[in-house]
Amino acid sequence: MNVTIVDYNSGNISSVINSFKEVAKDKVNIEVTSDLNKIKSSDKIVLPGQGSFKNCVDALNSIDGLSDTLNELVINDKKPLLGICVGLQMFADIGYEETETKGLGWISGKVSKIDNQNGKFKLPHIGWNQINIVKDSKIFKDIENNSHMYFVHSYEFIPEDKKVISATTDYSSNIVCSVEKENIFGMQFHPEKSDMMGLKIISNFINL
Amino acid sequence: MLKNRIIPCLDVKNGRVVKGINFIDLKDAGDPVEQAKIYSDGGADEICFLDITASNENRDTIYNVVEKTSKRCFVPLTVGGGVRSVADINKLLNCGADKVSINTAAVENSKVISDSSKKFGSQCIVVAIDAKKNGDKWEVFTHGGRNNSGIDALEYAKQMEENGAGELLVTSMDRDGTQVGYDIDLMSKISSKVNIPVIASGGVGNLDHLVDGIKLGKASAVLAASIFHYGKHSVKEAKEYLDSKGIPVRI
Numbered sequence: 089m090n091v092t093i094v095d096y097n098s099g100n101i102s103s104v105i106n107s108f109k110e111v112a113k114d115k116v117n118i119e120v121t122s123d124l125n126k127i128k129s130s131d132k133i134v135l136p137g138q139g140s141f142k143n144c145v146d147a148l149n150s151i152d153g154l155s156d157t158l159n160e161l162v163i164n165d166k167k168p169l170l171g172i173c174v175g176l177q178m179f180a181d182i183g184y185e186e187t188e189t190k191g192l193g194w195i196s197g198k199v200s201k202i203d204n205q206n207g208k209f210k211l212p213h214i215g216w217n218q219i220n221i222v223k224d225s226k227i228f229k230d231i232e233n234n235s236h237m238y239f240v241h242s243y244e245f246i247p248e249d250k251k252v253i254s255a256t257t258d259y260s261s262n263i264v265c266s267v268e269k270e271n272i273f274g275m276q277f278h279p280e281k282s283d284m285m286g287l288k289i290i291s292n293f294i295n296l
Numbered sequence: 297m298l299k300n301r302i303i304p305c306l307d308v309k310n311g312r313v314v315k316g317i318n319f320i321d322l323k324d325a326g327d328p329v330e331q332a333k334i335y336s337d338g339g340a341d342e343i344c345f346l347d348i349t350a351s352n353e354n355r356d357t358i359y360n361v362v363e364k365t366s367k368r369c370f371v372p373l374t375v376g377g378g379v380r381s382v383a384d385i386n387k388l389l390n391c392g393a394d395k396v397s398i399n400t401a402a403v404e405n406s407k408v409i410s411d412s413s414k415k416f417g418s419q420c421i422v423v424a425i426d427a428k429k430n431g432d433k434w435e436v437f438t439h440g441g442r443n444n445s446g447i448d449a450l451e452y453a454k455q456m457e458e459n460g461a462g463e464l465l466v467t468s469m470d471r472d473g474t475q476v477g478y479d480i481d482l483m484s485k486i487s488s489k490v491n492i493p494v495i496a497s498g499g500v501g502n503l504d505h506l507v508d509g510i511k512l513g514k515a516s517a518v519l520a521a522s523i524f525h526y527g528k529h530s531v532k533e534a535k536e537y538l539d540s541k542g543i544p545v546r547i
Contacts, residue, residue, distance in 0.1 A: 100389040139417030210493045216299045216546040236546045240419040
């Protein structure tokens, strides 16, 4: 099996690469690339993303044919894809970080700044928070409810259809931290930095 | 609920741990990778390396250490010490650091902070503030505490937040190494001044100091070095103690 981590200059992805390689050992081939042909031949796709929504979308669009290729694989071919952090946020129709920016539109909704109740809560939301699993999902196999995951973000994805939400976390408000729509999976937290529980999620994705 | 973080810090010189955990079963007590692994297995919420390598020719040793550590520890790794430029930050992130802490370079040229936070995202940019009390205010020191910039630490903290820092690592130079506790006044004043998380550092001698740093100093995270070294306290003990005092921690 081939799992491709899409390398589109979206910031620091070395931790994502390390964690997938740790889980995959020698059984699964982990490819890190922006080469469209390699992406097309992969069985599963990982879409990381750090920095701002706008930066990530711009970076994705600056690679000719990348967003079309991803659309084809994810929407037509139904290949499993895992979006991490801004990788998840880009599923939305629109994001409001820096300036209004169009997303991939895979899951209807918007990405807005977390309401920190006039400074009562610090932003970014950094650190370990518990996830409340609200959907029976293969990605959370053997993950206990209320497990701790590592977060670092100031913006949140607000999907229109609440049925896509698979987990939430409590901060200044109830924040969507995991979504699932058919073959599309997204995590707002960083499984690659969430110690053993995070590695388990990565393993669950690889074994889908 | 978001948990308060405990961050053990390891001083690394020429690729070797200077102060470290004195466990007899360690194969190599000076190996930062092994020590970081012990901390992360023990429940450390993040790991911090402070590179205190003095000579330029040995500066590359830290990259090697970071690369090896990031392949074995799957909690966030912050690296600081001698970070001068956006290129330095890029190199550390590529080696597997999740955050980079910047001290002197941020004072000398705040553009390093605004440029790097734009390029890599503010989540990986930590501004380290070494502050020393002078009268009724605190001043920012650079070059490992050798030079006084004369800059007011509170104003500077606010300015760094505006420049794009994602977190502030605040060290009281008056308390560092004394083991008498954090400078609570400094921590709480900075934490109230900014809207980004503050990591308290400098002066921890016992577990109550960690409690004070969070409860009184309003820090989101507490960094400590010596209490975790030489087996005085484990991270697990620290977390259980904080938990018993009603502080939310990841156990």
